Amino acid sequence: MPNPQTLLREIEVLKKENKQLKSRKRYGLVWEDKPEDVVEQCKKELPILEEVKSKAIKKEVDTPTNFLIEGDNYHALSVLNYTHARKVDVIYIDPPYNTGAKDWKYNNHFVDSKDAYRHSKWLSMMAKRIVLAKKLLKPDGVMIVAIDDNEAHHLRTLLEEIMPGYDITSITIVHNPRGNITNNFARTHEYALYIIPKRLSAIPRIQKTSITPRKLRRWGHNSTRVARPTMFYPIYVSGDKITRIGEVPSPDFHPDKKNIQKNNGEIEVWPIDQDGVERRWNFGLDSVSSHLERMVAINIKGQLDIFLTEEDTTPKTVWTESDLEAGRNGASLVKAITGVSFPFPKSIYTVLKCVGLVVRSRPNAVVLDFFAGSGTTGHAVMMLNKEDGGKRQFILCTNNENNIAEEVTYPRISQVIKGVKDLEDLTGIPANFRYFKTNFIDAEPTDRNKKKLVDKSTEMLCLKEDCFVKVSEGDSYKIFKNNEERYLGIIYDDIGIKSFKKEAEKLGKKFIVYVFSLDESAREDEFEDIQKLVELKPVPIAIFNLYKRIFK
Numbered sequence: 201m202p203n204p205q206t207l208l209r210e211i212e213v214l215k216k217e218n219k220q221l222k223s224r225k226r227y228g229l230v231w232e233d234k235p236e237d238v239v240e241q242c243k244k245e246l247p248i249l250e251e252v253k254s255k256a257i258k259k260e261v262d263t264p265t266n267f268l269i270e271g272d273n274y275h276a277l278s279v280l281n282y283t284h285a286r287k288v289d290v291i292y293i294d295p296p297y298n299t300g301a302k303d304w305k306y307n308n309h310f311v312d313s314k315d316a317y318r319h320s321k322w323l324s325m326m327a328k329r330i331v332l333a334k335k336l337l338k339p340d341g342v343m344i345v346a347i348d349d350n351e352a353h354h355l356r357t358l359l360e361e362i363m364p365g366y367d368i369t370s371i372t373i374v375h376n377p378r379g380n381i382t383n384n385f386a387r388t389h390e391y392a393l394y395i396i397p398k399r400l401s402a403i404p405r406i407q408k409t410s411i412t413p414r415k416l417r418r419w420g421h422n423s424t425r426v427a428r429p430t431m432f433y434p435i436y437v438s439g440d441k442i443t444r445i446g447e448v449p450s451p452d453f454h455p456d457k458k459n460i461q462k463n464n465g466e467i468e469v470w471p472i473d474q475d476g477v478e479r480r481w482n483f484g485l486d487s488v489s490s491h492l493e494r495m496v497a498i499n500i501k502g503q504l505d506i507f508l509t510e511e512d513t514t515p516k517t518v519w520t521e522s523d524l525e526a527g528r529n530g531a532s533l534v535k536a537i538t539g540v541s542f543p544f545p546k547s548i549y550t551v552l553k554c555v556g557l558v559v560r561s562r563p564n565a566v567v568l569d570f571f572a573g574s575g576t577t578g579h580a581v582m583m584l585n586k587e588d589g590g591k592r593q594f595i596l597c598t599n600n601e602n603n604i605a606e607e608v609t610y611p612r613i614s615q616v617i618k619g620v621k622d623l624e625d626l627t628g629i630p631a632n633f634r635y636f637k638t639n640f641i642d643a644e645p646t647d648r649n650k651k652k653l654v655d656k657s658t659e660m661l662c663l664k665e666d667c668f669v670k671v672s673e674g675d676s677y678k679i680f681k682n683n684e685e686r687y688l689g690i691i692y693d694d695i696g697i698k699s700f701k702k703e704a705e706k707l708g709k710k711f712i713v714y715v716f717s718l719d720e721s722a723r724e725d726e727f728e729d730i731q732k733l734v735e736l737k738p739v740p741i742a743i744f745n746l747y748k749r750i751f752k
Contacts, residue, residue, distance in 0.1 A: 232320040245640035247275035249659040255635035271638030276597035277332040283664035289565035294346040343395040413507035425478035523549040563590035572596035653740040689713040
């Protein structure tokens with residue numbers, strides 16, 4: 201016979217669930233919200249970061265520091281809600297697809313196809329993380345979620361509920377051309393859901409190589425010189441190279457032919473058609489120079505004309521390029537870099553395209569992946585920086601299940617930075633990198649715990665202010681800076697105030713200073729004599745207050 205106390209507890213749980221069901225809406229996604237151990241843990245312990253200094257990689261390059269956070273992504277996202285609220289340009293995630301093939305765990309148990317709460321557990325897990333992740337996005341930030349048919353419809357409905365101010369576009373990606381055999385079809389595709397703020401044009405037009413180059417000379421409506429006189433000018437060609445752009449002539453000047461040979465060997469090309477009608481070019485003088493790389497002179501029946509080799513086009517919603525294949529450019533690539541087999545990584549070119557569509561126009565973007573797996577997102581961000589000299593930063597979060605973080609994610613990123621023989625085009629990309637692990641302190645807001653949180657807050661504050669180069673330290677204070685000469689001061693106790701002030705005056709720099717305080721004040725009265733040098737912020741009260749809101 202069951203224990204009476206156990207029965208009473210089960211009855212109370214059923215009453216609670218019944219009450220929740222009755223209070224729920226009548227339309228939308230409804231599921232059993234299953235408790236999750238890592239979430240419940242935060243009601244008793246608060247997550248912090250601790251750096252594994254032996255894994256830091258420092259290249260003498262003027263770039264931001266990239267990060268890997270090892271730990272449950274719910275804990276990592278909680279920390280990032282303090283350090284990176286509204287700082288992230290793009291979130292790209294590739295969560296477990298919940299195929300029923302024991303590809304992920306919930307509360308330390310694999311979820312298989314026989315689990316009656318399989319979809320509820322997956323939705324509970326995703327909902328809690330998306331709520332936290334949403335707060336990290338900039339106002340023009342974009343979230344991209346990779347998914348397949350097992351949860352695509354549930355996920356989209358969930359996203360519509362959590363992120364009502366966003367449009368959702370589903371991209372179909374052919375990642376397995378041979379197909380995965382199912383009962384009735386060979387499935388070749390998966391999806392990337394783009395979640396973009398409403399009324400925001402976040403995806404710029406892209407350039408695509410034309411099979412048949414298009415004439416730069418305009419035709420059709422408004423194509424004449426008369427319609428657009430400022431777009432009628434000569435383009436100079438030497439051999440097959442465009443050498444320079446001429447000026448708009450006076451209205452009474454009319455070239456006598458399309459090609460005019462100049463004394464210096466150049467040919468002056470005008471936008472005149474075969475009937476002698478003065479047309480116009482497709483670009484004005486103010487923008488034509490930015491398109492020179494995709495312009496070419498071609499001889500057609502003895503006459504030079506100017507053509508575009510690439511076209512500006514809007515990205516399509518179905519992607520079929522061969523380099524998106526996950527096997528050759530995913531699993532095989534990870535094995536070649538790390539020597540370790542890893543199941544189902546994305547093609548590097550899939551992530552490069554997904555993220556690149558947003559951040560190619562954002563050279564200083566921050567990109568977050570909190571289901572980092574093998575580290576493809578970090579690799580893609582480094583390749584984008586190599587491509588155009590950008591200073592984009594990535595933040596990766598992953599647990600260490602089956603030693604993923606230590607044996608796959610970290611080795612891949614470190615090898616991409618250092619370089620791999622025979623993979624020179626994909627590796628050998630200088631970058632700065634740091635490795636953190638999540639840890640915990642007691643959540644009870646006692647004075648003792650507040651002091652302990654401040655003592656353990658160094659990594660969080662350095663991450664928040666992007667300052668990791670230690671300048672000096674003394675009794676109860678530390679000073680850091682970054683490549684942009686931004687200075688951070690951390691004062692851990694009252695006795696550190698005097699010595700910090702002395703050092704700050706000596707340096708003569710402007711500081712963001714985090715001052716230990718048991719309340720909301722930042723001890724402003726103690727800094728009146730150097731107030732022009734410091735922007736004061738109290739710790740740890742802001743961290744406690746944030747965690748209180750998250751973990752209520």
